[in-house]
Amino acid sequence: MGTGPAPTTGGRGLVLPAEPVDETRALSRAYVRYLTACCRRFLDIEAELPTALRPAHGRIAALVQRGLEQGRRAMLSCFAAPAVSTPLQCVALRHEMEAYRARIDQAAAEMIPHLLFEMALRQLLPDGPSVLWEHGAPRLASLAIGGELIPPAGATGLRFSASHVAALGGGSELARLPVNREAMHRALAEGSGGFAFERRFRRVDKVTHFATVDHNPIAEFEAHPDKAGNHIDLGERSEEEWVGALEQSFALVERFLPGEFAEMETMLHQVIPVGYDAVRHLSASYREAVGTVYLTLHPSVMIMTEAVIHEFQHNKFNVSAYSADYLTNAFHPLYKSPVRPDPRPLWGILLAVHAFLPVAELYRRMRDGGHPLAATPDFDRRLSEIDLKNHEGMEMLRAHAELTQAGRELFDDLEALERRHLAERAARGLRNTPTEIHLA
Secondary structure, three states, X not given: OOOOOOOOOOOOOOOOOOOOOOOXXXXXXXXXXXXXXXXXXHHHOHHHOOHHHHHHHHHHHHHHHHHHHHOHHHHHHXXXXXXXXHHHHHHHHOOOOHHHHHHHHHHHHHHHHHHHHHHHHOOOOOOOOOEEEOOXXXXXXXXXXXXEEEOOOOOOEEEEOOOEXXXXXXXXXXXXXXXXXXXXXXXXXXXXXXXEXXXXXXXXXXXXXXXXXXXXXXOOOOOOOOOOOOOOEOOOOOHHHHHHHHHHHHHHHHHHOHHHHHHHHHHOOEEEEEEEOOXXXXXXXXXXXXXXXXXXXXXXXXXXXXXXXXXXHHHHHHHHXXXXXXXXXXXXXXXXXXXOOOOEEHHHHHHHHHHHHHHHHHHHHHHHOOXXXXXXXXXXXXXXXXXXXXXXXXXXXHHHOOEOHHHHHHHHHHHHHHHHHHHHHHHOOOOOOOOOOOOO
């Protein structure tokens, strides 16, 4: 694997996928490019790591290179793990976000044993000598096992091999578990491995996981003026209530936006709960946390479904932006946003329409499909509101956006979807107030 620049890609196909879809779709290609870039970044990151971690990095980078040769797809999947990819991307922010540096450094120290654990689970570690990690013994969380392995008290390091993971402390081995998943779960159930286990991930249908652990060191950073970070918070609701609400939302996506649902199966790894609010819904995602969305719980299934689509669309945009630029004036100057109370750069407005045009498509498909929720007056009012905001955002971009070639391809797809929606409104004789929506 070289260390040259990542290949660029166009923006075609990144709004809504064609249906039916297959593994050649635009998002799958962008995601593979992203995981490849993550792997390359890990191989090159030594100088950016805290000084104490640098000596170990070279040894582990060699194992990663070997893993690529042994099984590229399996090795890249290790970098899809949220406990690996998110801290890895945050390392670049050590100097930019001084207030978060200690958290970023801690996450970086825990990222490497998490990577080794993912490699062990996929049989990517050699059969020879085990790999020693002497910079702490963090809990090892993995979607693959459904939770966290908790080392015994007094553990100060970990050892990984093709057959087991061990906790070390005081010059001796304190605990040992097989990495074969069936044998691991049996040992944990019997209490014979010395590690404890805590369930942290609950499957949500067949699409993602509900997570009560987060490895994002900048999760407290929040750009939205109405929020103060994204802390794990069930909002005094049970995990069962959360999972039930999410499954209702994903069922709507699967039925009415099956292409989007297929993309979610590929790249949406976890949903982090950040409280309950019966009045408003505040969700979030981070460019550095691909595959993760943060959601508040709301009693309305439509509001929850909007949020799921909205934040996943942000994930799609973020992952594609690692290998393509869309705007030459992305961040300056600021403009009035159709969906936020604060002025936003054109990047934020492009993110907004990229998220809400698919939401408008969901509403139309539910209405055309005769779904009972579409029979309520609030349904049509909300659709008109979304259409208006989408049109305002698109007009702002038409007036001010300086698009790259990839940006033009993306924007063409956005305009095609918008025109279809506006034509449908015109055919129905519908208007939005106070501003009439019209065909451009």
